[in-house]
Amino acid sequence: MIRLHDITKAYGPLKAVDRLSLSVEAGEVYALLGPNGAGKTTALRCLATLLTPDGGSAAICGVDVTHDPLGARRRLAFLAASMGLYERLTAREMIGYFGMLQGLDARVLEARLDELIELFGIGDFAGRLCGRLSTGQRQRVSLARALVHDPPVLILDEPTLGLDVLSGQTIYDFIRRERERGKAILFSTHQMDEVDLLADRVGVLGKGRLVAEGSPAELVASRGAPTLARAFLDLVTESQA
Amino acid sequence: MSPWWIVCRKELRETLRDRRTLLMMIVVPVLLYPVLLIVSEQLLLFGMRQLEADPAAVAVMGTAPPELLDLIRESESIRLVEFAGEPEAAIRSNSVSAVAIVGASGGPEDTRDVTLLFDATSDRSQRGHRALSNVIGNWGDALLAQRLESEGLPTSFATPVAMADSSIARPEEVGGYTLGRLLPLLLVVMTLLGTFYPAIDLAAGEKERGTLETLLTAPVPPRAIVAGKFVTVAIIGVVVAGLNLGSMILIFQTGMLQFAGAVGLEVSIPIASIGIIFLTLVPLAVLFGAIFLGLAVRSTSFKEAQNALTPVSMLVVIPAMLPIFPGIEFGPLLAITPVAGVSFFFRDLMTGDAGFFTGALVLGSTAAYAAAALVFAVRAFGDERILFGGAEQPVPQDAPSWIERIRLRGRGAGVPRPDQALAFVVFVALLYFYGGFQLQIRLGMGGLLAAEWTLLLLPAVLFVWLGGFDVRETLSLRRPNHRALAGAVLLIAGATPAAWLIGWLQSHVIPIPWEFLEGLEELVTAESLPKLAWLLLVLAVTPAICEETVFRGVLLGGTRSMEPWRVVLLNGIIFGVFHLSFETVIQFLPTASLGIVIAWAVWRTGSIWVGMIMHLLNNATIVVLASSPGLRESFSNPEAPPPLWLLPFAAIALFTGFRLMNALPTRSET
Numbered sequence: 001m002i003r004l005h006d007i008t009k010a011y012g013p014l015k016a017v018d019r020l021s022l023s024v025e026a027g028e029v030y031a032l033l034g035p036n037g038a039g040k041t042t043a044l045r046c047l048a049t050l051l052t053p054d055g056g057s058a059a060i061c062g063v064d065v066t067h068d069p070l071g072a073r074r075r076l077a078f079l080a081a082s083m084g085l086y087e088r089l090t091a092r093e094m095i096g097y098f099g100m101l102q103g104l105d106a107r108v109l110e111a112r113l114d115e116l117i118e119l120f121g122i123g124d125f126a127g128r129l130c131g132r133l134s135t136g137q138r139q140r141v142s143l144a145r146a147l148v149h150d151p152p153v154l155i156l157d158e159p160t161l162g163l164d165v166l167s168g169q170t171i172y173d174f175i176r177r178e179r180e181r182g183k184a185i186l187f188s189t190h191q192m193d194e195v196d197l198l199a200d201r202v203g204v205l206g207k208g209r210l211v212a213e214g215s216p217a218e219l220v221a222s223r224g225a226p227t228l229a230r231a232f233l234d235l236v237t238e239s240q241a
Numbered sequence: 242m243s244p245w246w247i248v249c250r251k252e253l254r255e256t257l258r259d260r261r262t263l264l265m266m267i268v269v270p271v272l273l274y275p276v277l278l279i280v281s282e283q284l285l286l287f288g289m290r291q292l293e294a295d296p297a298a299v300a301v302m303g304t305a306p307p308e309l310l311d312l313i314r315e316s317e318s319i320r321l322v323e324f325a326g327e328p329e330a331a332i333r334s335n336s337v338s339a340v341a342i343v344g345a346s347g348g349p350e351d352t353r354d355v356t357l358l359f360d361a362t363s364d365r366s367q368r369g370h371r372a373l374s375n376v377i378g379n380w381g382d383a384l385l386a387q388r389l390e391s392e393g394l395p396t397s398f399a400t401p402v403a404m405a406d407s408s409i410a411r412p413e414e415v416g417g418y419t420l421g422r423l424l425p426l427l428l429v430v431m432t433l434l435g436t437f438y439p440a441i442d443l444a445a446g447e448k449e450r451g452t453l454e455t456l457l458t459a460p461v462p463p464r465a466i467v468a469g470k471f472v473t474v475a476i477i478g479v480v481v482a483g484l485n486l487g488s489m490i491l492i493f494q495t496g497m498l499q500f501a502g503a504v505g506l507e508v509s510i511p512i513a514s515i516g517i518i519f520l521t522l523v524p525l526a527v528l529f530g531a532i533f534l535g536l537a538v539r540s541t542s543f544k545e546a547q548n549a550l551t552p553v554s555m556l557v558v559i560p561a562m563l564p565i566f567p568g569i570e571f572g573p574l575l576a577i578t579p580v581a582g583v584s585f586f587f588r589d590l591m592t593g594d595a596g597f598f599t600g601a602l603v604l605g606s607t608a609a610y611a612a613a614a615l616v617f618a619v620r621a622f623g624d625e626r627i628l629f630g631g632a633e634q635p636v637p638q639d640a641p642s643w644i645e646r647i648r649l650r651g652r653g654a655g656v657p658r659p660d661q662a663l664a665f666v667v668f669v670a671l672l673y674f675y676g677g678f679q680l681q682i683r684l685g686m687g688g689l690l691a692a693e694w695t696l697l698l699l700p701a702v703l704f705v706w707l708g709g710f711d712v713r714e715t716l717s718l719r720r721p722n723h724r725a726l727a728g729a730v731l732l733i734a735g736a737t738p739a740a741w742l743i744g745w746l747q748s749h750v751i752p753i754p755w756e757f758l759e760g761l762e763e764l765v766t767a768e769s770l771p772k773l774a775w776l777l778l779v780l781a782v783t784p785a786i787c788e789e790t791v792f793r794g795v796l797l798g799g800t801r802s803m804e805p806w807r808v809v810l811l812n813g814i815i816f817g818v819f820h821l822s823f824e825t826v827i828q829f830l831p832t833a834s835l836g837i838v839i840a841w842a843v844w845r846t847g848s849i850w851v852g853m854i855m856h857l858l859n860n861a862t863i864v865v866l867a868s869s870p871g872l873r874e875s876f877s878n879p880e881a882p883p884p885l886w887l888l889p890f891a892a893i894a895l896f897t898g899f900r901l902m903n904a905l906p907t908r909s910e911t
Contacts, residue, residue, distance in 0.1 A: 048458050051625050070460040078458040082451025088258040089251070100247045101459035129258075145455070 248469025662799020
């Protein structure tokens with residue numbers, strides 16, 4: 001469902017992503033780990049068609065993101081770390097706006113809106129302007145916005161950033177539910193407990209390169225570390241050297 | 242539903258929920274601005290009535306005859322009072338508003354001297370002065386009539402010519418003329434303000450809030466997003482402009498302004514013109530919307546965009562102000578000048594003088610500029626470096642600080658950054674502006690010489706040396722080959738007459754300040770060989786070295802990392818701005834065009850010597866022509882076009898010079 005092959009992206013002399021290859025299958029959750037500046041967001045942005053890779057190729061459900069970016073966008077949901085909500089739209093309007101941009105028919109969209117509002121528990125504040133929502137409420141609206149066209153691929157950039165435990169739990173539930181529905185999910189994070197809880201596979205980035213890949217248990221075992229966090233630290237220290 | 246329309250509807254909905262935009266859109270034009278106009282008018286009228294209701298206190302000193310005192314007492318607008326002390330002190334303390342000091346009478350046929358003392362900075366004193374002056378004038382007329390009568394002469398004897406003014410303009414035309422001076426500027430400014438905040442909010446604001454990233458993951462092409470946002474901004478601009486126009490019409494057509502009526506003006510806008518004014522506001526709003534949107538998206542935050550767009554707005558307002566100034570003829574060239582054309586067209590529409598041809602030119606050119614600005618905006622929205630460039634750009638770790646540069650001076654650490662080079666040029670321009678002019682005023686030509694060497698060359702050398710920059714790279718100190726030199730001579734041989742042609746063409750639009758030109762001619766004309774040598778040193782050799790070091794040295798060296806056309810254009814424009822004077826802007830275009838040609842030559846050859854030779858040849862040619870009696874007559878009339886025979890030679894020289902230089906290997910190939 002998600003394929004990255006030898007992707008390279010440079011900002012001037014600095015290679016933010018350097019020949020990165022990875023794949024995520026349907027019903028799989030893949031966690032991208034790495035210190036700040038390792039290239040996680042750049043890699044996700046290349047995949048989400050926001051940035052054009054300098055080299056290599058990327059595809060969503062077999063659609064090349066460079067050659068057919070609009071086709072790729074129809075098949076993916078992208079959740080940025082900033083959430084990206086319009087302050088002066090209500091929660092319902094916000095989700096509906098992206099539904100229209102995805103080309104959903106008005107009747108289908110109305111039904112989908114009701115479904116998402118129910119699913120994410122947005123009903124109480126669906127008519128409130130997004131600028132007046134709490135962080136947790138905003139994150140729920142963001143998720144509903146991203147899922148409005150029910151795409152097969154989810155790309156989430158630090159989805160629990162700045163959330164409290166309860167709101168974080170909503171995200172965990174959401175990711176598990178979508179995995180069960182057969183979605184391919186790629187997310188970046190700094191939280192090791194999230195990886196332990198959710199990820200089927202983990203990729204560790206260092207200076208734009210994939211320095212390790214495997215299931216959380218495989219990574220821990222390969223480094224002989226007591227925890228995933230320790231294994232991650234070892235890998236990062238090694239890659240920075 | 243088309244994606245652009247979905248975006249537009251959403252943007253309009255959000256904008257209508259934004260108090261700041263609503264304030265600018267509705268409250269200012271519909272309420273605040275007419276209320277302010279009417280309140281200020283009422284205050285003005287109230288003040289005038291107050292002044293008129295209370296007769297001005299005046300006094301008379303000296304040998305005033307009883308008949309004059311009687312006339313003053315009879316006047317309703319003044320009253321005679323006594324005061325103690327000095328008259329100046331009495332006027333300053335408001336005891337009296339004006340004092341007439343009447344001289345002694347020498348005889349029945351002598352002239353009586355009368356001095357009127359008043360305070361020109363006080364409305365009350367000015368009014369007293371006017372009224373007293375009228376009464377004394379009447380007294381003078383009565384005396385003259387008595388004298389004529391005693392001599393048996395008719396009153397007409399002292400009035401050989403009776404002149405009366407009679408303007409053929411109808412009151413409504415005079416009103417239109419008055420409105421046409423001010424309202425176009427107001428309409429342009431309000432249209433500009435109408436698009437300013439929405440453009441920033443929809444572009445930079447969206448980037449700052451992080452929503453643009455989300456929006457761009459929707460399956461919508463960037464051009465549809467720009468189109469939606471752009472149509473929103475243009476609609477708001479047109480609505481704001483329309484509301485302003487509506488407000489004005491309401492105020493003027495309904496006669497709400499009593500002041501105009503009081504002074505005999507019929508201020509109204511011809512009904513037929515209102516529709517055309519509104520139609521012209523549409524492409525203007527489109528133009529502003531596209532420019533602001535394209536610029537705002539290049540900023541990363543609302544505040545940054547505001548800072549970037551404010552100077553642009555000020556630049557836009559300058560051409561809109563042109564109709565205020567007298568003596569500027571509205572012709573085809575002005576009609577196609579951005580913003581200025583619209584402003585002049587509004588003026589003509591208000592006076593009822595608008596022509597179809599100029600109107601079509603204004604509408605057509607404004608629409609063309611708007612389309613170009615729209616392309617500029619679309620390109621920005623499709624460029625990931627602009628949209629996300631700032632987010633993850635690594636900070637170069639090896640860029641030395643200024644203190645480190647000073648420590649490392651002489652070791653040649655690269656060239657200045659564009660912002661450093663521009664900041665330096667602004668610094669020397671200010672230095673030259675404040676110090677250089679003083680030197681020239683005090684020391685004349687010697688001051689000019691001193692200003693060039695000490696306020697231009699010296700700071701440039703210090704900047705490069707103390708800044709620790711690579712001197713050879715920054716100042717383009719490469720020896721040119723023969724081909725480059727030949728190209729330089731040919732280019733300037735073509736560019737100098739071309740600049741002359743540009744100057745002549747612009748003289749049809751911008752009036753030539755003759756006093757300024759005469760002064761300039763006197764400055765560059767030598768009557769003797771030693772004077773000619775001195776002039777060549779001051780006006781040709783010195784600028785060629787000093788100005789080239791600043792503009793084609795530091796500025797061009799620092800901006801080389803930019804796109805070539807930007808480097809050359811920016812260099813020429815800044816060079817032109819540097820040569821602006823207090824008196825006139827006529828030097829800007831010819832100088833900027835020369836600057837562009839020289840900058841291109843230096844950029845192409847990588848040699849500042851080429852620029853110095855071109856600058857030297859241009860200036861020396863002007864001095865020699867002005868100093869040669871035979872040639873002066875043929876070349877010194879600024880109203881005359883360049884000789885026709887010269888133009889083909891100039892075109893060939895430009896073309897050949899360009900070809901010669903273009904065939905040279907670039908710096909990276911050498």
